[in-house]
Amino acid sequence: MTSAPASALDAPDTPHPVYPRLFSPWKLRGHTVKNRIVFPPTCATWVDNIASGTFTDMATAYYEERAKHDVGLIVIGATHVHPDSVGAPVMTAQLFNDNNIEPLRRIADAVHRHGTKIGIQLVHVGMRSQPTPRLDPLWDEDATWATVSPSQVPLGEFPGSMTPKELSEEEILELIASFAAAAGRAVRGGLDGVELHASHGYLAWQFLSPLYNKRTDRWGGSHENRLRFVVECLRAMREAIGPDAFLGYRINSTSFWPGDLELADVQRIVADIEARTDIDYVNLSAGVHHAFIHTPMHYEAGWEREYARAVKEVSGKPVFLVGRVTTPEQAEELLESGDGDVICLGRQMFADPEWGTKARETRSEDIRRCVAANYCWRSASSGRRVQCVYNPTMGREGKWGAGTLLQIEHKKRVLIIGGGPAGLECARVAAxxxxxxxxxxxxxxxxxxxxxxxxxxxxxxxxxxGTWLTEQAAKNGAKMITGSPVDADNLDAVIDAYRPDHVVVATGSRPTSDGFQGWTGEPMPGVATAHVLTWEDAVAGTGEAHGRVVVLDDLGDVTGPLTAVALADRPGVERVSLVTRWPMIGMDTLADVAFEWIMPQVYEKDIDIVVDHFVDTFDGTAIRLRNLHRPDAAPRRTIEADTVVMAVSRLSVNGLLPLLRERAVSAEAIGCAVAPRGTYEAVYEGHRAGRKI
Structure with missing residues (x-):
């Protein structure tokens, strides 16, 4: 049975003067959603642990923070419906027992207080995980130690992926019943509806896809048979939640994977699902590989709009549009063009939960825009709670949420030395x-x-x-003085001039140019005979790279390979080589899915890649390398370099701190001045310091 189309769009009594479409209400089943801002399903890591998967008070504060700032609809992220779905690496919630009914009720009550509707996405990941947690001796000894899927097709995205167990007829029926039971628990927990996760390569998608589904029974083979699992899940979920709760599903518009479903296939699937089930919306995404699920920063806002428009052509239901949308101007244009009915802000709501309020108040310039650094996925995929690279309040809303920056009773003169992310965030908060x-x-x-x-x-x-932090710190009253170095020679004059009550040393770290690194704990032999630049000098143009260039990459992050890419087009550069002692370049970029976007650039520029090698010695323009796995083997490899670019290590710049303490000046160090780390740690420590001063 199919209900009447739920896509009738109500016009508001008083349209917003700048964003009338974005702030117009719409119908979702029997619910009126106050605007078209949706916080879509994202990693629901706000649980006690991976085994229990029970929501904590942290979850309540997290979702309420977004609801209180004008989000129309929240869909809690992928929640397991069966114990066999629990796996590494992501820690997330579960609804395969009643433990989360009361925690969900607390979340729902908190969200409903602000007029926001809320649902939850239900998932079985199938083979798309590792059953590592279930192998622990403290786990249920009867737990399944294999992943499951329609057929025994190994997961092609990761090396060493386990081949899944093929599901039996009885197990398939059990899983359908599990989706229904979980949906019923969600509604008993006070939620307004549920969503089936049929995208991103998880179990429901595995049934739909001819790449993963090789079955010859009623659950595979033909289009109709491959569709059956999703249809039966949605029917069972509808029966479990009754006629009043909303029911939607998320699906990829396309897979971006050879042999998998593409747009035309998905259009057919969407139309058939709509004809066979009583659903209320289509939540559209793209890609089964995490490189597309968490698209990189060079993708333009609304890049999925053409896919969404194609799905709207075959659907009479509201279509949710996602894809690097960071500003209300972008959102309004996408809605006005008819590419989507509502706008999903996932990573953007990580960066700024106050997005809706700032948009309504036409303060677009104050929005902390997502930069797609994908630290969020890096943190979640390592088993931690999802975090944002420069919003340190994420997950800490109960203590650090909006309205918790209390005004001080006694104003202090605060001098911050260093205008990087740590110093700027400290300035923003303290001001x-x-x-x-x-x-x-x-x-x-x-x-x-x-x-x-x-x-x-x-x-x-x-x-x-850096731009946003600078602007916001200045808007809060902090004074920015650039071109003003502070060192041992002028420190006394600086103290006399500013008479600070407290000094924050946020002088960061410096890249080493002598090849100092952790393999030998020493500079590289003969480095003084070579023409050497740091990667910072190379990309900033403060040092000249010419001729044959060798980039030494010991960091394993984006800097080595992308510096090589940048130099490949530099006038005067003949050839670029990239050398690392690791088994691959950019090894640390796998966690934030930057690797898949870096390597095409490296190959496009025809950069020579040498892995598993370390510098034995420099001799002028010659670099002698040794294979780390055959260190005594001869001959050793020699590579010619007119310019050597170091991306090897960083050391803190913190010499001012002891000098300040010698002068009995109240002082502290934050960020990379404490130890060289990343943006996340720097901004967090700046925020914490700003709150404590």
Whole structure:
């Protein structure tokens, strides 16, 4: 049975003067959703642990924070419907027993207080995980130690992926019943509806896809048979939740994977699902590989619009549109064009849960825009709670949410030395609390390492971190003084001039140019005979790279390979080689799915790649390398280099801290001045310091 179309769009009594479509209400089943801002299903890591999967008070504060800032609809992220779905690496919630009914009720009550509707996405991951947690001796000894799928097709995305167990008829029916039972529990927990996760390569998609589904029974083979599992799940879920709760599903518009479903296939699936089930919306995504699910920063806003429009052509239900939307201007244009009926803000709501309020108040410039650094996926995929690279309040809403920056009773003169992410966030927060804040930055521009990373190919968006922090700190009253280095020679004059009550040393770290690294704990032999630049000098143009260039990549992050890409087009550069002692370049970029976007650039520029090798010695323009796995073998490899670019290690710049303490000045160090780390740690420590001053 199919209900009447739920896509009738109500016009508001008083349209918003700037974003009338974005802030117009719409019908979802029997519910009126107040606007078209949707916080879509994202990693629901706000649980006690991976085994229990029970929502904590952290979850309540997290979802309420977004509801109180004008989100119309929240869909809690992928929640397991069966114990066999639990696996590594992502820690997330479950609804295969009653443990989460009361926690969900607390979440629902908190969200409903702000007029926001809320549902939950239900999932079985199938083979798309590792059953590692279930192998633990403390786990249920009768747990299944294999992943499951329609057929025994290994997961092609990761090396060493286990081949799944093929589901039996009885097990398939059990899983359908599990989806229904979980849906019933969600509604008993006070939620307004549920969503089936049929995208991103998880179990429901595995049944739909001819790549994963090789069955010859009624659950596979033909289009009709491959569709059966999803249809039966949706029918069972509808029966479990009754006629009033909403029911939707998420599906990829396309797979971006050879041999998998493409747009035309999905259009047919969407039309058939709509004809066979009583659903209320289609939540559209794209890609089974995480490189597309978490698209990189060089993708334009609304990049999935054409896919969504194609699905709208075959659907009479509201179609949810996602795809790097960060501003209300972008959202309004997408809605006005008819490409989608509502706008999903996933990573953007990680970055700024106040997005809706700022949009309604036409303060677009104050929005902390997502830069698609994908630290969120890096944190979640390593088994931690999902975090944002420059919103340290995420997951800490109960303590650090909006309205918790209390004004100080006694204003202090705060001097922050260093205008990188740590210093800027400290300035932003301390100034917001009422302190008299001055930031001294040695360079002509603030931003620190975020500004430098933005110089790398296709990484310009990263610079927005420093730009936003600078603008917001200044708006809060902090004074920014650039071109003002502070060192041992002028420290006394600086103290006399600013008379600070407290000094924050946020001077960051510096890249080493002598090849110092952790393999030998020493500089590289003979380095003084070579023409050497740091990667920062190379991309900023403060050092000349010419001739045959060798980039030494010991960090394993984006800097080595993207510096090589940048130099490949530099006038005067003849050839670029990339050398690392690791088994692959950019090894650390796998976790934030940057690797898949870096490597095409590396190959496009025809950069020579040498892995498993370390510098034995420099001799002028010759670099002698040794294979780390055959260190005594001869002959050793020699590579010619007119320019050597080091991306090997960083050391803290923190010499001012002991000098300040010698002078009995209240002082502390934050960020990379404490130890070289990333943007996330720097901004967190800046925020924490700003709250404590």
């Amino acid at each position: 917001a609390r009422g302190h008299d804040v001055t930031v001294l930055e040695a360079e002509q521009r603030t931003g620190g390492h975020a500004r430098l990373h933005a110089l790398l190919p296709r990484r310009s968006e990263y610079g927005r971190i």
